[in-house]
Amino acid sequence: GDSVTQMEGPVTLSEEAFLTINCTYTATGYPSLFWYVQYPGEGLQLLLKATKADDKGSNKGFEATYRKETTSFHLEKGSVQVSDSAVYFCALSDRGTNAGKSTFGDGTTLTVKP
Amino acid sequence: DAGVTQSPTHLIKTRGQHVTLRCSPISGHKSVSWYQQVLGQGPQFIFQYYEKEERGRGNFPDRFSARQFPNYSSELNVNALLLGDSALYLCASSLGQGRFGYTFGSGTRLTVV
Numbered sequence: 008g009d010s011v012t013q014m015e016g017p018v019t020l021s022e023e024a025f026l027t028i029n030c031t032y033t034a035t036g037y038p039s040l041f042w043y044v045q046y047p048g049e050g051l052q053l054l055l056k057a058t059k060a061d062d063k064g065s066n067k068g069f070e071a072t073y074r075k076e077t078t079s080f081h082l083e084k085g086s087v088q089v090s091d092s093a094v095y096f097c098a099l100s101d102r103g104t105n106a107g108k109s110t111f112g113d114g115t116t117l118t119v120k121p
Numbered sequence: 122d123a124g125v126t127q128s129p130t131h132l133i134k135t136r137g138q139h140v141t142l143r144c145s146p147i148s149g150h151k152s153v154s155w156y157q158q159v160l161g162q163g164p165q166f167i168f169q170y171y172e173k174e175e176r177g178r179g180n181f182p183d184r185f186s187a188r189q190f191p192n193y194s195s196e197l198n199v200n201a202l203l204l205g206d207s208a209l210y211l212c213a214s215s216l217g218q219g220r221f222g223y224t225f226g227s228g229t230r231l232t233v234v
Contacts, residue, residue, distance in 0.1 A: 011163075039220050050125075050211055050225035051164070058220065096163050100219050107154060107177040107218045111163030 009034045013097050013112035020087055020119050028082040028115045030071075030097035038099040040064075040073050040080040045094045045114070054082075054095070087119045123147070125226035127212050133232045134202050142197045142229045146214030152176075153195040154223065155187055156211040164211055170195055171218055199231075207233045 014029040032040065039058045043051040055064035060075035069084045080097060097112040126145045134140050146153050152171040156164035166179035170189035184200045193214075199206055209230050213223035 039222075041222050043225075048227075050227040051213075051223075053222040053224065056222050098163075100222070102220065107152065107169030107171060108166045108179065109154075109156075109164075109219060109223065110166070113161070113163045 009038070009099060009101055009108075009110040011097050011099055011110055011112035013095075013115050015115070017116040017118060020117070022089055022119055022121050023086045024119075026082070026084040026087045026091075026117070028095055028097075028117070030080045030082065030112060032078050032080065032097070032099050034078075034099055034101055036101045038101045040071070041098045041100065041109070042069065042071055042080070042082050043096045043098060043111075045096065047093075051096060087117070089119045089121055092117055092119045125212055125214050125224050127210075127226040127229050129229060130227070131230045131232075133234060136202055136204060136233055138202050139198065139200050140202060140231060142199075142210050142212075142231070144195045144197070144212030144214075144226060146193050146195070146212075147224055150214035150216055150224070151193055152215045152218055153189055153193065154213045154215075154219065155195070155197045156213065157181075158209040158211055158228070160208075167197065169218070176218065202233045204233050207231060 010033045042054040055066040057064040057073035094114045100109045154169040155167040158164040168187040169177040189195045209228040213225045
């Protein structure tokens, strides 16, 4: 079945540091890929997405590129802020009959210190 | 526009009881999905409904059931509650079946004692 493996956390960075959170996936089909962010006490928010190979999703300074050859979708940001502290989830959504099911990684907790 | 709204926000139930969780999708969204999120883990897929029909079911026991109403709102029902059902239950809506991502509600925190 489908699965998503994320870099284990927690990750602690100083403000303005470079961020990478690794994500690899296994899927039987040709999935869409997502990064969601969850702030304390809230639901998940869609951060960015990519629906086909070599697509780059971007939002709020975060980027991730859909790499089919390495089955990866690593999240990056050039300069993190304290307000980026949250839990980040990588996810995939398959197509066809399973299009409605999203499979999530276990999340990576990011803490940014001033 | 209102986002995805879920009720109640918090709930405490006793083992063996039944619970109903409610979700209203974003206006115009025809798909509603339910997820269970245990502390420290990613959300696990329970159900998806699209145009009032069940389109997907995750690996959950038959104690879990759901339905979608003509106005596209949805209910998740859980019978014979177990301690292990304690979790954050998330509802998510989308225009289509989720290929372009979901909008999540803030969830219902269920505690079974």
